Amino acid sequence: MKKSGKLLTSIMLSATLLVPAMGVSANGDSVDQKGNETFRVLIDSQNQKELQNAKSKYGVQWDFAGEGFTVDMNEKQYEALQKNKNIKVEKVPEFTIEKSSSKPEAVYQAMAASQSTPWGIKAIYNDSSLTRTSGGSGINVAVLDTGVNVSHPDLKNNIEQCKDFTTSTSFVNGSCTDRQGHGTHVAGSALADGGTGSGVYGVAPDADLWAYKVLGDNGSGSADDIAAAIRHAADQATSLKTKVVINMSLGSSGESSLITNAVNYAYSKGVLIIAAAGNEGPYQGSIGYPGALPNAVAVAALENVIQNGTYRVADFSSRGDSSTDGDYVIQKGDVEVSAPGASIYSTWYNGGYSTISGTSMASPHVAGLAAKIWAANPSASNATIRKDLQNRARNYDILSGSGAGVGDDYASGFGFARVR
Structure with a gap:
């Protein structure tokens, strides 16, 4: 249920003993x-x-x-x-925003009327005439990123938690200031609610937003801060008896045991983890972490280009390994599903809007879709919702882009998971 902009105060995570002044x-x-x-x-x-x-x-x-x-x-x-x-x-180790999604292609101070439902939103709803979206009520989407502008007119009604994990203390409740823009953009694609009707819509506008700042203003963050935020979201899901989808549009070429263990912990607690595949394509074996982890859903990026009758996987989108093509089994380093990720219009940290490309933009489309599906099936487990995403992706096989082909492939995974 939407919280009308009121932040839910939660118990502070007990983690800090003595912290030297820095x-x-x-x-x-x-x-x-x-x-x-x-x-x-x-x-x-x-x-x-x-x-x-x-x-x-x-x-x-x-x-x-x-x-x-x-x-x-x-x-x-x-x-x-x-x-x-x-x-x-x-x-x-440090984790960062994927390089091709660190800077916007264009920034807008005011909403463009033609963009209330951007191409990616229309595509994932499979409705070219869509004017607004719905769904996600009662589901929490935790965006672990550079923070979120909680005052943005298209996001302020969704905010339930706002926490900063990048400080010299365990975390600061009620603070998640985004000075970079990436996190606000990601949140918008997942659940922007159109504001007063003149703003942009995300996939699941009725979902609640947990804005967790885990990356600094330079788009980089420490693996332990991220791991702590993952575990905190999982513990909150348990204590509040609620369903949580974590979105991580961040990555590293190397694995961190802290993050791996945190992802496994969260998944065991019933949390669904969605992560960007990375922007190191079209080379095989280029999926970044945490997307490469078996308990995270790695999302590839699609372009607004129809070729061979389907949307096309962007060249920049990281790829898995062709040796696992066709098995419909998720292993370490596999792409799982695809979603719109090129030239994505969404909310921006200055209260306006921007257009950015990257698997960072594809991931929140899937996080929003997961929230929408879960809201319609509130008793389902995270594994059931994940299977639902996979089945929906099978119905929209991607046949275009380097490495894409019939069935489960190393570029698009199972395919494009859609609302319908």
Whole structure:
């Protein structure tokens, strides 16, 4: 049920013990009190006394229990810890907005009347004359991104949670400021409600938005912040007894154990995870993480071009491996479904609108569709909704674009999942 713009206050995640004071240098890097550049590390040990000593000495950003804890430290501290045979320490990887979706192709201050239902929305509804959308009531879409402009007229009625996981404390409730734009754009494609009737519509305008800022204003974020947000969304789903779809339009070429374990945890809790496939196509084996994970639905991007009777997979869209074509089984590194992702018009962080291309734009179309399907079948499990997405995709096989072909292929996956 929509919350009329009121934020739901939730219990703070207990994760921070002691956090050393940090600052930011002139070039945007984190620095400690002495001006030394710092970076995020994961510390773990089988020796509980050593582990507790390390927590007391360095502080804790996120405590992942059996996986260790994270904290910011400088190079000298890092090198000293590496010499301790009882301590395992490693740098935490960064995840970013996919490069082709980091900057808009065009920005608009006011709504273009012809764009109330952009081409991607019409395509996923399979209705070229569509003027507004519906559905998603009671389902929460958690957008883990650069934040969201919660005052945007097309999003303000959907906001239920707004949290910042990029701060020096565990997270800040009621703050999710988007200064980059990517997160606001993603949220709009999933569930924008048209504002007063003169704005843009997303796939599921009646869904509730959980805006989780996990990426900084430069579009980059630490894997532990993202992992903590995933786990928090899963715990909220359990405590609030609600259905949650997580959208992650972000990625990395390398896998992070923290994020992998968080995704597996969330999926086990009944959360459905949707993620961008990546923008490293048309090369095989280019699916980024977390999209490459078996418990995440990797979404490829389609262009507004009809070829061979179907929409075409964009060249920039990352591909899986052709060796798994035709098996209709999701393995690590597979594309699962496709959705509109090229020249997508949606909400922007300045209160206006913009057009961007990327699998980052395709992913929220599927997240919105999942919310719409789930709202119509509220007793269904996340696995059932995922299967429904796959079956819908089979009905709209994609036959155009490098690597696309009949049936399950490494470019488009099962096909284009649609409303009807």
